[in-house]
Amino acid sequence: MAQTEAELLDNPVAGNPTLILRSPDFHAITDAVAEPIERATPIGWWFFFIPSLALLGLLGVAVSWLFWEGIGIWGLNVPVGWAFDITNFVFWIGIGHAGTLISAILFLFRQKWRTSINRAAEAMTIFAVMCALLFPGIHVGRVWVAYWMFPLPNQMGVWPNFRSPLLWDVFAVSVYGTVSLLFWYVGLIPDLATMRDRGTTHGRKFGYGLFALGWRGSMRQWHHYESAYLILAALATPLVLSVHSIVSMDFAVSLLPGWHTTIFPPYFVAGAIFSGFAMVLTLMVICRKVFRLEHIITLRHFDYMAKIMLVTGSMVGFAYATEFFTAWYSGNPYEFFTFLNRAGGPYAWAYWIMVSCNVISPQVFWFKKARTSIPILFVMSIIINIGMWFERFVIIVTSLHRDFLPSSWGYFVPTRWDIACLLGSFGLFFTMFCLFVRFLPMVATAEVKGVLPQADPHHGSDLQPERSKDHRPAWPHRGPEPAPGGAS
Amino acid sequence: MPLFRQQVPTGPHYGVLAEFATTTDLYHACERVRDAGFTRWDAHTPFPVHGLDKAMGLKRSPLPWIVLVAGLTGAAGGFGLQYWVHADAYPLVISGKPYFAWPAMIPITFELGVLFAAFGAVFGMFGLNKLPMHHHPLFKSKIFERVTDDAFFISIESRDPKFDPSATGKLLESLGARSVELLES
Numbered sequence: 001m002a003q004t005e006a007e008l009l010d011n012p013v014a015g016n017p018t019l020i021l022r023s024p025d026f027h028a029i030t031d032a033v034a035e036p037i038e039r040a041t042p043i044g045w046w047f048f049f050i051p052s053l054a055l056l057g058l059l060g061v062a063v064s065w066l067f068w069e070g071i072g073i074w075g076l077n078v079p080v081g082w083a084f085d086i087t088n089f090v091f092w093i094g095i096g097h098a099g100t101l102i103s104a105i106l107f108l109f110r111q112k113w114r115t116s117i118n119r120a121a122e123a124m125t126i127f128a129v130m131c132a133l134l135f136p137g138i139h140v141g142r143v144w145v146a147y148w149m150f151p152l153p154n155q156m157g158v159w160p161n162f163r164s165p166l167l168w169d170v171f172a173v174s175v176y177g178t179v180s181l182l183f184w185y186v187g188l189i190p191d192l193a194t195m196r197d198r199g200t201t202h203g204r205k206f207g208y209g210l211f212a213l214g215w216r217g218s219m220r221q222w223h224h225y226e227s228a229y230l231i232l233a234a235l236a237t238p239l240v241l242s243v244h245s246i247v248s249m250d251f252a253v254s255l256l257p258g259w260h261t262t263i264f265p266p267y268f269v270a271g272a273i274f275s276g277f278a279m280v281l282t283l284m285v286i287c288r289k290v291f292r293l294e295h296i297i298t299l300r301h302f303d304y305m306a307k308i309m310l311v312t313g314s315m316v317g318f319a320y321a322t323e324f325f326t327a328w329y330s331g332n333p334y335e336f337f338t339f340l341n342r343a344g345g346p347y348a349w350a351y352w353i354m355v356s357c358n359v360i361s362p363q364v365f366w367f368k369k370a371r372t373s374i375p376i377l378f379v380m381s382i383i384i385n386i387g388m389w390f391e392r393f394v395i396i397v398t399s400l401h402r403d404f405l406p407s408s409w410g411y412f413v414p415t416r417w418d419i420a421c422l423l424g425s426f427g428l429f430f431t432m433f434c435l436f437v438r439f440l441p442m443v444a445t446a447e448v449k450g451v452l453p454q455a456d457p458h459h460g461s462d463l464q465p466e467r468s469k470d471h472r473p474a475w476p477h478r479g480p481e482p483a484p485g486g487a488s
Numbered sequence: 489m490p491l492f493r494q495q496v497p498t499g500p501h502y503g504v505l506a507e508f509a510t511t512t513d514l515y516h517a518c519e520r521v522r523d524a525g526f527t528r529w530d531a532h533t534p535f536p537v538h539g540l541d542k543a544m545g546l547k548r549s550p551l552p553w554i555v556l557v558a559g560l561t562g563a564a565g566g567f568g569l570q571y572w573v574h575a576d577a578y579p580l581v582i583s584g585k586p587y588f589a590w591p592a593m594i595p596i597t598f599e600l601g602v603l604f605a606a607f608g609a610v611f612g613m614f615g616l617n618k619l620p621m622h623h624h625p626l627f628k629s630k631i632f633e634r635v636t637d638d639a640f641f642i643s644i645e646s647r648d649p650k651f652d653p654s655a656t657g658k659l660l661e662s663l664g665a666r667s668v669e670l671l672e673s
């Protein structure tokens with residue numbers, strides 16, 4: 001190939017950006033996506049799967065010990081009653097948001113480049129929500145009464161308090177998980193049918209066929225399917241904005257300086273998208289290499305994602321500055337002390353890790369060379385995720401550790417079980433993701449085929465729709481408009 | 489449309505299945521089949537072909553109405569549950585607010601509205617598409633396996649009043665079909 005990938009991307013045909021390289025036909029797309037699943041397991045996959053599974057085992061040990069012994073095994077104290085548990089919860093739920101942004105919001109904005117990455121990003125959302133749901137579940141201490149969070153009739157005649165943001169959170173996160181799963185599954189149905197029809201073994205035909213529900217690519221089915229997909233995107237868009245807003249209200253509705261601010265909902269949503277795109281990038285850089293999908297997930301996709309990260313990273317930086325300004329401008333000494341303490345107190349190290357990872361380093365994305373360099377993108381995606389984890393840690397722990405009275409000041413140090421739970425949640429996430437890329441099509445082939453030029457029935461200069469109208473035979477019952485008789 | 493009508497034709501033949509090489513051929517063939525007055529027919533494609541629903545003369549999907557009803561049910565149920573709990577079943581004074589402090593009930597009302605609307609969209613779509621339906625006469629055709637890969641088909645069912653095993657096949661051939669197959673039912 002004489003031209004480099006970057007040159008090919010800069011040479012769009014007739015003003016349309018080239019989304020898929022090497023101009024493949026439909027069958028080549030199916031092959032590129034389905035073959036890695038049908039081949040024998042690549043060695044590289046075990047290289048990621050075994051460490052992930054080991055970390056998942058660690059999570060099992062840590063959670064079992066937690067249930068046995070209680071949350072005293074964590075480094076929590078008075079005044080720091082929330083630390084790694086809720087930090088991990090907010091971190092993971094934020095990761096999930098980029099998946100919904102890619103699958104729903106970019107769909108509504110007709111951003112066709114999303115088709116190469118939306119499937120994997122949606123899967124990431126579901127696994128991130130699983131990790132997120134784990135932490136509020138286990139941090140309650142007496143997990144066997146965790147069902148008290150749900151409005152279930154019980155012998156005590158007691159009901160949960162629907163006026164508490166913590167209960168809004170239970171509903172928001174579980175609805176988000178359910179809707180994300182439905183959205184992902186609906187998108188998978190045509191591709192599961194592809195896997196069924198390509199299947200050579202009885203097991204594959206049955207397994208994929210069962211979940212493909214007998215999909216037969218009928219236009220009458222596509223007609224309702226497309227309507228359902230559009231509606232789900234339109235529902236998921238306000239939902240995703242509401243979820244992280246409600247998560248932020250867990251803090252903002254309290255009266256604690258450092259938490260009690262109205263900027264939280266938009267600030268949390270921007271940070272969620274920022275960290276989520278970083279995680280999508282981490283996963284996609286590895287997957288496109290391992291599964292040789294460089295022509296489907298191109299540098300153009302990475303370029304677009306880097307731009308979104310630059311925007312959301314700058315929004316987050318702006319929010320950090322606004323918080324400081326508001327703390328000073330409010331004239332409230334407690335509020336201002338909390339923020340000075342954040343940047344210069346015992347946790348200043350965490351604050352400055354956060355600022356350098358989230359605000360300073362993403363500025364490199366102003367340069368196209370950085371946005372299209374795989375090594376820089378990969379390193380930046382890790383840095384941003386570290387930074388966003390620290391953002392949640394800073395918000396939660398620095399606001400708690402110096403209470404109103406100096407006699408109730410404290411310092412949180414994580415124990416080995418705090419760290420085991422954090423690492424273990426990565427084990428859960430990456431184990432699920434490894435299984436996903438091994439057994440399910442990680443690119444939405446039906447959608448990618450739809451953005452190829454030859455997918456458009458009016459593609460090509462000599463095939464204008466007007467011409468075909470003139471050639472239509474004058475059937476006696478033909479009306480002036482397309483006859484609706486075809487619809488049943 | 490009756491809810492439980494016969495799903496597939498009875499009789500010796502299911503219908504004819506014709507393969508087309510490109511989306512353009514398929515699009516124009518669909519326009520002609522529509523104009524020929526067939527009613528029990530379908531196009532089969534690996535991805536939704538833009539504008540093909542118009543070429544087939546399909547009506548708008550009623551799904552948005554199903555979703556609207558489901559979403560309103562969810563929102564009303566969510567609001568009603570909270571009202572009943574706080575104002576009737578288990579009244580508690582919280583922060584000196586009235587029992588029926590409706591603004592605090594909006595987030596959960598919204599979430600449950602979205603949840604039910606999403607269920608309406610997915611299960612409504614399954615209902616309209618009659619999914620799951622794991623057995624279908626079309627699956628007996630060998631070439632039909634490529635419908636989820638790169639092939640485009642039109643199928644016309646034998647119970648269509650205008651159906652004729654040889655004439656319908658000839659019509660599809662004249663519209664540029666690459667191959668035409670008569671399917672057993």
